[in-house]
Structures are given as structure tokens and as C-alpha cells.
Amino acid sequence: MDIKAPDLGVDSAEVSEIMVAVGDVIAKDDNIVLLESDKASVEVPSSAAGKVIKISVAVGDQVSEGMVLIELESDDSGSDDNADSVDNKDNENQKQEEEPQASPDSASDTESSAPKKSSGAATTYALPDLGVDEAQVSEIMVSVGDIVTADQSILLIESDKASVEVPAPVAGKIEKILVEAGDMVANGQDFIVIVGSGSDDVTEASDSKLATTEAKDSTQAEVKGKADKQTTGEPKQAAKTSNTDAPASKPVSKLTEAQVNEKLVNVYAGPAVRKLARQLGVDITQVSGSALNDRILKEDLFAHVKESLTTQKAAPVSGNVASSSLPSLPDMSNTEIWGETETQDLSRLQKVSIPQLNYNTLLPQVTQFDLSDITETEKLRSELKGSMKAEGIGFTILAFIVKATGYALTQHPRFNSHLSDDNTQVILRKSVNMGIAVATDDGLIVPVIKNVQDKGLKQIAIEIGELAVKARDKKLSTKDLQGASFTISSQGILGGTAFTPLVNWPQVGILGASEATMQPVWNAAKQTFEPRLMLPLSLSYDHRVINGADAAVFTRYVATLLADPRRILL
Incomplete structure (x- = not known):
């Protein structure tokens, strides 16, 4: 019986860990592999019970929906799959008896893979x-x-x-x-x-x-x-000639797809690398490959972009960000200068997040700060949280922030958009899919609440709680992590007065919320200071799409909605 990969929500994900071995007897819903995308780790359960007779994937493989992960000898002796498995096992045993000099692993692999x-x-x-x-x-x-x-x-x-x-x-x-x-x-x-x-x-x-x-x-x-003795079929030599003869490119703006494809004829790079080159606006003929036969990898593109920024060859739309490209670390082996050091590996989630975070070096990001008086909103939350708790619902201020921000995005749709690849259009989203940053032991992860504009405070609170639990238990599916049009990062009770959240490309905005504190606020009518609960807000935005005036208006609008949630009902 073949156990296949379910709908992953993405085209492919990488096998990070295989959680079973050949010979293991597993139950239905036992986890068999750990898959990781650039957003999360997802454990895939077995859809049936039985004995593992073959593992069809290896750590590092890219798998997609429908690919066979493992083969089981089913507990159901009457099934066709089980009959096939038993036959295979009998054939394997017979082959091992006939050829005792062959190793068991080699015999098993050959018997299960070869045609009859x-x-x-x-x-x-x-x-x-x-x-x-x-x-x-x-x-x-x-x-x-x-x-x-x-x-x-x-x-x-x-x-x-x-x-x-x-x-x-x-x-x-x-x-x-x-x-x-x-x-x-x-x-x-x-x-x-x-x-x-x-x-x-x-x-x-x-x-x-x-x-x-x-x-x-x-x-x-x-x-x-x-380089000059390469075998036929590897276009390294041609690529080298192209790199030498081509005129120096001026990365002033992104090349069109047709222009890039013309240059790719003699370049040794796969389709995924070519697509990334178009997204980054890189003339791939100017990139040196680091793989065997000078094949260009994604890492080579990122290195080329960093080098271009350092030598001030970046496009004007990216601004003067040369300082964001850091030189290599100095030699820290001299303990008299640096003292003792220790090396620690990044988590898998941190490693796969780095390429996405590298996009921020190309974004002209600005942050707008504001304060929201949530005194009355907190009173309302306190009145409702008892009944919510009785239903098993955690009713935090984050639910109000998500609802208010979702409503604000419907009134200011430019913040709920993406910039087109050619930098000539803005793609406006008709629905608000809100990413919620959640801290886990492995790092930060951002599950998504879909269609926030159509949901009430109670439903939002329920989904926040469910996604937070799934994130901490590593049970998020890839669909839980896709499609965000805007992100909220709440530091809750962690402390701090403000921070600068990073825009998650291709989104154009992210709202940060710090810990609310009691502060004296002047009441002009009473001519006195009053203690009010003030919530710090930090809106980071892509300045190519959002200008400063619009950012100030949007942040103040969210602050006003949070101060009096009844405005959302108007």
C-alpha cells in the first residue's frame, strides 16, 4: 500500500526528517515524515496502519502532492495492496535465499524498484x-x-x-x-x-x-x-563567452521577461533560478556560477545582488543601501583579541527564512509610530472575557487589533496590495488575509487568518487561539501559512515601547503592537491629566507603494478604531 503526500498547499516542500524506518509497525495517523517550506515545519501522518516495507523519499528531497512517501504492508490481509506487499516480500526472501552473497538492503531495493x-x-x-x-x-x-x-x-x-x-x-x-x-x-x-x-x-x-x-x-x-575542457551538453563555455563579450549591464530597472530569456540562451541555470533572476531584476549573464560546471544557483544570485549593492550598482528604486551588505567576518581564531568563541547552528526554520529576509535589503522600508488610547476597549474586553473563557476562548486585545486593522485595510486598500514585478502596477487584494506572527521555540512563524473582513471578534479570537496552538505544536499545514496580504506582529507583554517590524515581501505593510501601558493624557475639557491605557503602534511600509502622508493617516485611523471599536459597525 502506497502512502502518498497529501495536499501540501504549495507546489513542493523539502523532506527535513524521516520519522519511521523500514520494519516499523505504525498506526494510522502516526507521523512519518517532517516537511518544511520557507514558512513552517509540517508533520505528515500516515493514512493507514501497517508495517513499513519501503521508504521512497530521502532527507533533502522535494516532494509534492501525490508523491509516494512510504510503502506499507497493510494489516488488512484481504486487501490487494497487502497481497502485493506479501508477494513482494516472499519474492525478496526467495531472492535472498538464492543469492546469499547479496546484501539484504540491495536485494530489497532491487526487488521493489525493478520491473518484472x-x-x-x-x-x-x-x-x-x-x-x-x-x-x-x-x-x-x-x-x-x-x-x-x-x-x-x-x-x-x-x-x-x-x-x-x-x-x-x-x-x-x-x-x-x-x-x-x-x-x-x-x-x-x-x-x-x-x-x-x-x-x-x-x-x-x-x-x-x-x-x-x-x-x-x-x-x-x-x-x-x-573550464575549457568541458564535455558537450554543458553550456559552461558558451556562458563564459557571453559573460566576457556582453556589454556591462546597467541595473537601473528590471529587465523584461523577453530580454532576460534572450540572454538565457547560453546560460547554465535552471528554470527556478531564471525566474528568481527576473524577480530580482538581475542580468543573469553577469552572474558567476559556483556549482559544478559553473551552474548558477540561487545563492549565486543573492551574492551577485549583494556585491552590486556594495559597489553602488543597485537600481535607484532600491535607494542607497550599500551599508546593508556586510563584509565577511574577520578571523576570530585569535583568542587574545576575540576571546573564546562558540559556534551554534541556526534552527532549520531560521535557515530557510534567510532568503526571504534577504529581500528586505531591496525594500525602501519606513516605519510610522503612533499611540492608541485603548482604555475603553480594554474595559469592553474585560467585560466579555469571562463569558468567552467559559466557552474555552482566549479573548485578548489582539483580536481587536486584527479586526480594526482588517477594517482599515478595506478603507485603505493600497495597504492591502502588492507591487507588480515590472514596478508599473499595484495589485489590490479584494480580501484581507491577515498574517499573525507567532513566536515558537524554533523561531518566528506567521499563520494566516483568511477573510478577516467578514469575521467578528469572537471568530477571530477562536482562530487566533487555534493557530497559536498549532504553531507551537508544529501542526500547521502549508495552507495555514499562505496567502497573507498584510501582517500583524504583536509583542504583547514582552515589553518595549516600540519596534520596527520588517515588511514581509511581497506584502507592502506590517503593523507592530507593543505592550500597552498606563500614561498620563491631558484632558482639555477637564483641564487635567488622566491615566489612560495607551497602546504603541509601529507601521512599517514599502515606500515604493506607500508614501509617508498615507502611512500617517492609516496608522492614526487604526488607532482611532481601536480606541472606539463601535466605529467598525458604522
Whole structure:
């Protein structure tokens, strides 16, 4: 029985941890893998109970909806899936008895992966479901004559959404490779011919596999160091020529898609990297690749942007942000200067958040500060929280902030928008999907409340509580984290009088709320100071879309709504 990836809410996510092993007996809803996107960690439960007979993914793989994660030997002996699993197991045991010299792992992988043909025959294999209609062959990781094991990565396939390594369907010897780097391939297309591990040639070659692997590693290192001796099919040389001959680019504004595509003809980069180059407005022919054969990675694009900012080549729309590009750390090994140091790894969530945070170096961000008198609102909340608590609902001031801000966004839709890629249009959102920043042990995570404009305070409070619990328990689905049009970051009772929240691109605004405190406020009518509960607000915004006057008006409007929530009913 195949256990497949459910609807992830995104095109693909990375396997961060495999939580079961072959031979484990699991129950329905037991967690089997941990998937991570750039927003969250999601544990995927098993849809059935049984014994794990095969794990079809590896840590680091990109998976999408419908991809097989594991195979189970079902508890239900009457099911077809179970019958197939039992047959496979019997065949595997029989094969191990006939070939006692083969390792159990190798026999299991070969039996489960290969078609039912003689093991020594040359067999043509087709590509698995790639999750997209077509994708580009970015790298061929084996050569004709190589000995491979089942599930060894042999191709790197890239779409505009993800990079996927295609594993060898069986163990054996590579007889023929039917695709080339740069080819566009589709699901089910024949891509390789492998002689099964039963042939004499493969058996003899297996004895010297370690030496062959070492020789290949040495050869690959040589190839990387000799640019002019690259094999046919790798467009490195052409890309180098393009980099040399092309006139110096002037990154004054983003290139059009047609212009970028013209320059990409002789550049060694996958579709995902090309798409990112368009988004960043980078002339990719000016970027140096760091991967094997000078293939350009996303990290190379970010490094190019940072270097451009440092040398003052950034576009005017980005402003003078050269100081945001930091030099490399000094050598801190000298303890007489730096003292003792300790290295700690970032959490997985922090690591995957860094590329998104790097976008902020390109945003001209400004922050507007204000205060809201929430004295009367807090009285109303105190009156209602008892009945809410009886229903199991936590009724915090955040529910009022979300409701007031959601209403304000319907009245000021430019704050609920995105700037188009070519910087010529603003895309206004018709619904308000509010991101709520939640602190967890692994870092900050931002689940989303959808259609806030249509929900009352009680429903908003319920959803805030549910999302907070799911975030802390790592139970958020990818759908819980997508589609935000604006974000609120509340520091609650953590302290502080104000802060500067970072705009979460492609959004154009984020509202920060600090701890409310009692402050003396002048009452002109009574000619005296009165103690009032004041809530500090910090609105950060993308100055390309929002100007300072509009930001001041919007922040004051939110403050006014929070002071008297009855205005929302008008």
C-alpha cells in the first residue's frame, strides 16, 4: 500500500526528517515524515496502519502532492495492496535465499524498484511523476558504464518551482542515457537504459565500485578546475563567452521577461533560478556560477545582488543601501583579541527564512509610530472575557487589533496590495488575509487568518487561539501559512515601547503592537491629566507603494478604531 503526500498547499516542500524506518509497525495517523517550506515545519501522518516495507523519499528531497512517501504492508490481509506487499516480500526472501552473497538492503531495493523482467537484461525506464507537465534536465549525475544502486540520484530536474533529484529505479549498470542536460522532459518519458544487477558485467564491476567512485570524484574536481575542457551538453563555455563579450549591464530597472530569456540562451541555470533572476531584476549573464560546471544557483544570485549593492550598482528604486551588505567576518581564531568563541547552528526554520529576509535589503522600508488610547476597549474586553473563557476562548486585545486593522485595510486598500514585478502596477487584494506572527521555540512563524473582513471578534479570537496552538505544536499545514496580504506582529507583554517590524515581501505593510501601558493624557475639557491605557503602534511600509502622508493617516485611523471599536459597525 502506497502512502502518498497529501495536499501540501504549495507546489513542493523539502523532506527535513524521516520519522519511521523500514520494519516499523505504525498506526494510522502516526507521523512519518517532517516537511518544511520557507514558512513552517509540517508533520505528515500516515493514512493507514501497517508495517513499513519501503521508504521512497530521502532527507533533502522535494516532494509534492501525490508523491509516494512510504510503502506499507497493510494489516488488512484481504486487501490487494497487502497481497502485493506479501508477494513482494516472499519474492525478496526467495531472492535472498538464492543469492546469499547479496546484501539484504540491495536485494530489497532491487526487488521493489525493478520491473518484472530478468535481472540481467537491459531495460529502459521512464521518468516518474514530476509533479509538473514538464521540467528541464539541469544535471546528469552519472555516466554510461557507471554502476548505480537503487534509489541513487542520477538526474537533477528543475521546474520553476523546485529542483528534484530522480533516483535510479534499480541497481545495475548504466547502458545508455536517453536525455541530455538542458532537455525539457515530461512524465513517463524514457530517460535511461540499465542492465540489471544480475548480469556478469555488473557483478564484476561491483567489486571495483569504490575505486570507480573515487576516480569519478577526482575527475569531477579536475573538470571544475578546467573550464575549457568541458564535455558537450554543458553550456559552461558558451556562458563564459557571453559573460566576457556582453556589454556591462546597467541595473537601473528590471529587465523584461523577453530580454532576460534572450540572454538565457547560453546560460547554465535552471528554470527556478531564471525566474528568481527576473524577480530580482538581475542580468543573469553577469552572474558567476559556483556549482559544478559553473551552474548558477540561487545563492549565486543573492551574492551577485549583494556585491552590486556594495559597489553602488543597485537600481535607484532600491535607494542607497550599500551599508546593508556586510563584509565577511574577520578571523576570530585569535583568542587574545576575540576571546573564546562558540559556534551554534541556526534552527532549520531560521535557515530557510534567510532568503526571504534577504529581500528586505531591496525594500525602501519606513516605519510610522503612533499611540492608541485603548482604555475603553480594554474595559469592553474585560467585560466579555469571562463569558468567552467559559466557552474555552482566549479573548485578548489582539483580536481587536486584527479586526480594526482588517477594517482599515478595506478603507485603505493600497495597504492591502502588492507591487507588480515590472514596478508599473499595484495589485489590490479584494480580501484581507491577515498574517499573525507567532513566536515558537524554533523561531518566528506567521499563520494566516483568511477573510478577516467578514469575521467578528469572537471568530477571530477562536482562530487566533487555534493557530497559536498549532504553531507551537508544529501542526500547521502549508495552507495555514499562505496567502497573507498584510501582517500583524504583536509583542504583547514582552515589553518595549516600540519596534520596527520588517515588511514581509511581497506584502507592502506590517503593523507592530507593543505592550500597552498606563500614561498620563491631558484632558482639555477637564483641564487635567488622566491615566489612560495607551497602546504603541509601529507601521512599517514599502515606500515604493506607500508614501509617508498615507502611512500617517492609516496608522492614526487604526488607532482611532481601536480606541472606539463601535466605529467598525458604522
